[in-house]
Amino acid sequence: MTEPAATAPRAPAPEKPQHKVRINVLRYNPQERGSVPRMQAYELEEAEGMTLFIALNEIREKQDASLHFDFVCRAGICGSCAMVINGRPGLACRTLTQSLGPEITLAPLPVFELIADLSVNTGKWMRAMSERLQAWVHMKEQEIDISRLEQRMEPELAQKIYELDRCIECGCCVAACGTARMRQDFVGAVGLNKIARFRLDPRDARTDADFYELVGDDSGVFGCMSLLACHDVCPKSLPLATQIAFVRRKMAGAGWN
Amino acid sequence: MNVIYTDVLVIGGGLAGLRIGIGAKRRGHDVIILSLVPPKRSHSAAAQGGMQASLGNVVKAMGDNEDVHFEDTVRGSDWGADQRVVRMFVDTAPKAVRELAAWGVPWSRVRKGDREVIINGQKTTITERDEAHGLVMQRDFGGTKKWRACYVSDGTGHAMLYAMSDQAIAQAITVHERMEALALIHDGSRCYGAVVRNLVTGELVAYVAKATAIASGGAGRLYRATTNAVICEGIGTALALETGVAAVANMEAIQFHPTAIFPACILVTEGCRGDGGLLRDAEGKRFMPDYEPEKKELASRDVVSRRMEEHIRSGKGVKSRFGEHLWLDITLLGAKHIDSNLREVKEICHYFLGINPITDWIPVRPAQHYTMGGIRTDYSGASPTLKGLYAAGEAACWDLHGFNRLGGNSVAETVVGGMIVGEYIADFCASAESNLTISTGLIREFLEHEQAKLDALAGNRGGEEANLLRVRMQEIMMSRVGIFRTGEELGAAVEELQSLLRRSRNIGLRSTANGANPELVSAYRVQKMLRLALCVAYGALTRTESRGAHFRHDYPRRNDAEWLHRTLATWKSPDDTLPALAREPIEVMQKELPPGWRGYGAKDYLDHPDTARRVAEVEAIRSRLAGAGRTKVQEALMPYSVLLPERFRSPNERIDEPFSPPAPAEPRMATP
Numbered sequence: 001m002t003e004p005a006a007t008a009p010r011a012p013a014p015e016k017p018q019h020k021v022r023i024n025v026l027r028y029n030p031q032e033r034g035s036v037p038r039m040q041a042y043e044l045e046e047a048e049g050m051t052l053f054i055a056l057n058e059i060r061e062k063q064d065a066s067l068h069f070d071f072v073c074r075a076g077i078c079g080s081c082a083m084v085i086n087g088r089p090g091l092a093c094r095t096l097t098q099s100l101g102p103e104i105t106l107a108p109l110p111v112f113e114l115i116a117d118l119s120v121n122t123g124k125w126m127r128a129m130s131e132r133l134q135a136w137v138h139m140k141e142q143e144i145d146i147s148r149l150e151q152r153m154e155p156e157l158a159q160k161i162y163e164l165d166r167c168i169e170c171g172c173c174v175a176a177c178g179t180a181r182m183r184q185d186f187v188g189a190v191g192l193n194k195i196a197r198f199r200l201d202p203r204d205a206r207t208d209a210d211f212y213e214l215v216g217d218d219s220g221v222f223g224c225m226s227l228l229a230c231h232d233v234c235p236k237s238l239p240l241a242t243q244i245a246f247v248r249r250k251m252a253g254a255g256w257n
Numbered sequence: 258m259n260v261i262y263t264d265v266l267v268i269g270g271g272l273a274g275l276r277i278g279i280g281a282k283r284r285g286h287d288v289i290i291l292s293l294v295p296p297k298r299s300h301s302a303a304a305q306g307g308m309q310a311s312l313g314n315v316v317k318a319m320g321d322n323e324d325v326h327f328e329d330t331v332r333g334s335d336w337g338a339d340q341r342v343v344r345m346f347v348d349t350a351p352k353a354v355r356e357l358a359a360w361g362v363p364w365s366r367v368r369k370g371d372r373e374v375i376i377n378g379q380k381t382t383i384t385e386r387d388e389a390h391g392l393v394m395q396r397d398f399g400g401t402k403k404w405r406a407c408y409v410s411d412g413t414g415h416a417m418l419y420a421m422s423d424q425a426i427a428q429a430i431t432v433h434e435r436m437e438a439l440a441l442i443h444d445g446s447r448c449y450g451a452v453v454r455n456l457v458t459g460e461l462v463a464y465v466a467k468a469t470a471i472a473s474g475g476a477g478r479l480y481r482a483t484t485n486a487v488i489c490e491g492i493g494t495a496l497a498l499e500t501g502v503a504a505v506a507n508m509e510a511i512q513f514h515p516t517a518i519f520p521a522c523i524l525v526t527e528g529c530r531g532d533g534g535l536l537r538d539a540e541g542k543r544f545m546p547d548y549e550p551e552k553k554e555l556a557s558r559d560v561v562s563r564r565m566e567e568h569i570r571s572g573k574g575v576k577s578r579f580g581e582h583l584w585l586d587i588t589l590l591g592a593k594h595i596d597s598n599l600r601e602v603k604e605i606c607h608y609f610l611g612i613n614p615i616t617d618w619i620p621v622r623p624a625q626h627y628t629m630g631g632i633r634t635d636y637s638g639a640s641p642t643l644k645g646l647y648a649a650g651e652a653a654c655w656d657l658h659g660f661n662r663l664g665g666n667s668v669a670e671t672v673v674g675g676m677i678v679g680e681y682i683a684d685f686c687a688s689a690e691s692n693l694t695i696s697t698g699l700i701r702e703f704l705e706h707e708q709a710k711l712d713a714l715a716g717n718r719g720g721e722e723a724n725l726l727r728v729r730m731q732e733i734m735m736s737r738v739g740i741f742r743t744g745e746e747l748g749a750a751v752e753e754l755q756s757l758l759r760r761s762r763n764i765g766l767r768s769t770a771n772g773a774n775p776e777l778v779s780a781y782r783v784q785k786m787l788r789l790a791l792c793v794a795y796g797a798l799t800r801t802e803s804r805g806a807h808f809r810h811d812y813p814r815r816n817d818a819e820w821l822h823r824t825l826a827t828w829k830s831p832d833d834t835l836p837a838l839a840r841e842p843i844e845v846m847q848k849e850l851p852p853g854w855r856g857y858g859a860k861d862y863l864d865h866p867d868t869a870r871r872v873a874e875v876e877a878i879r880s881r882l883a884g885a886g887r888t889k890v891q892e893a894l895m896p897y898s899v900l901l902p903e904r905f906r907s908p909n910e911r912i913d914e915p916f917s918p919p920a921p922a923e924p925r926m927a928t929p
Contacts, residue, residue, distance in 0.1 A: 123295025
């Protein structure tokens, strides 16, 4: 039953000397009377493999019980913990403090309603966007017989749809978007990506004309200024700029614009 | 007094809760779903590798059907499951996959022709059938005879949750986000809804409903090392327990997943091993075949986790500054496979370990993963003791998993449970049975009681620190109520948890905000969690046998003669420090599959006195009905189909079991 090791296991990283990291947080709790926006600094010992999830929880447990932030999966898959990390929107749970240097500045995502400190209401924004874009499969038949074989789909197409379906609605693309900062009704790259996703899906009964009706104006695809920040910050590396350009080209071709 | 009325109140916005909501709304009832977080952030999204459903499309799944899925699940449960519920589940799982397919889940699909796979460490070519082309794909998972896990790359739960949540939005189902239920409103026999706290403003609201369904997931955060999301604290389960009327069952049955990355405790899917990944020790040796020659890396999770810990204890673990671990090797699967089918795994390895699993081995060690126990319900999801209360998904114990759950059966259960329980709730709400007469005095009493508890916490300065109590509880659960248990350790755990519970009555806060105050949240939750932890530890202490994930060094054998029982726990008075435990027998004579060897793991167990008689009965029925077809035989062994809602009773079509008249010759093909 013995067999030789296929490859030599990687040795664990050598121990590094401990050092301090300083985390500056933009704090404000609109629920609390007298609260004003301010920066607050916390210092803590940096540990090997420390993420912002670990660091912020340590601050809350040992230094400041009132600090607000949102984590759920702490594994980079649920999208709860997006915040502005040293000026750039990203997922805090999978960001190592070591990758940021000794001074870290954290702020809540802009555009979204602030709950308190680093916690923002992305859920409300995303639901409104989904309702506005009717972001669900519009089935061709109302009732399907679920005891029969499922409808077939080419394996490549399923994979292509999944590529766009990987969006976790974290809000990074919206927070990084110039248009979203200026137009409250802009559906953002997250919304346009959904249109691209449902357009690709043969189970959705909607036609191109239906989709164009939803996004064929400045709150939709013509609001995009092609700054490409959405594409750069997407934690799932979704091809957002490509999808937006594609939807826009399709629309121009269909005689809109 | 702030009161909101609805027909169905669902506590929890993951897959089970959303599906209950969709089912009830479709039948014309008003629904409000409460969720701690936006529903798409629920822990359902964390299911990576797949959902068990016997579609039988791929060539390695040929011959799969409800019967095989049933047997795998019952063996996996170590004969603890309710076999009628397992039957209902395996019938409905294929329908759940197909419903989700219609709602937009981009299930990975079969391509006809040759493909290369890794089986038992060897490259093998298998040939998929032409007639399977474009149907939903299956991969191998632990503890199953056939390849049965339907999947979407390794983001299965994410894709399912998004499609489900999108359908809930399409049906205009109301979701109240960032709302937390603090107590169920009841009069000792009827549940009327819940007292709910707004996590942003701190305001209390009473929700009054004909039916209240708890679908709040598991309680992994009772443990220090868990794969569960931070919101999986078992609060929904504790709400039922705190009524003193509803029972929780089998809380001692806690599953540890073999492959949590070390030390961050983030799950990497069982699909890694299902697709051919191997476990290796400090010497690089593949060790599972020595322990489990039949199923090797793909024995059930309880068995693999125990073998891994045993191997570490024998000195074969890899030593690191954080402690010891083993290796998961998926390098043999190759870049192409990992980049398309295990990409979340690759991302997790990149961000949390700084390694690339295409070339590097992944450090892993078992971590708490799943709560088999939960709120005791009957097959319809209803609490037998508190009318109007329902539960589904991981929060419930209707009892699909017994003492060990198979990989891919939980994400399947969320949807199937939601489908079945949703129908039963709709039936209930449509009948006069559900008519409510409630005194506003009762609502006020519950609201005031909860407010008083919060005020007491907020008003106490310098008392116990909630966080310290929580951490200590998690450490005790980890070190004394973990994978290997003994009476001595469990006794010590019960003692100390009781002392923590007493101390938790004097928690004080340092931060004074009334609204969204994370310290206050932590304070009231730890009081509830300690009660649940005591149900786990005390149940484990009382159960003097080993079954499934519950393993006692001092009682290493499964003991059907004395312990073919569920453990029921109730919390009679808020002042108690221990639950009242009772035993609910599991009847051998009604079982379709009488207890025996699981096909992996330990071979010595003590039989129940009825087992031999039932085995003989089952054999007689099988030989009498030989050739009568599998459905007839099953019906004679253990009738169950009347328990299924009518909507889900029809048989499931497969390539090898076509309906007549056959399905339309060539279903619409989608072109890329």
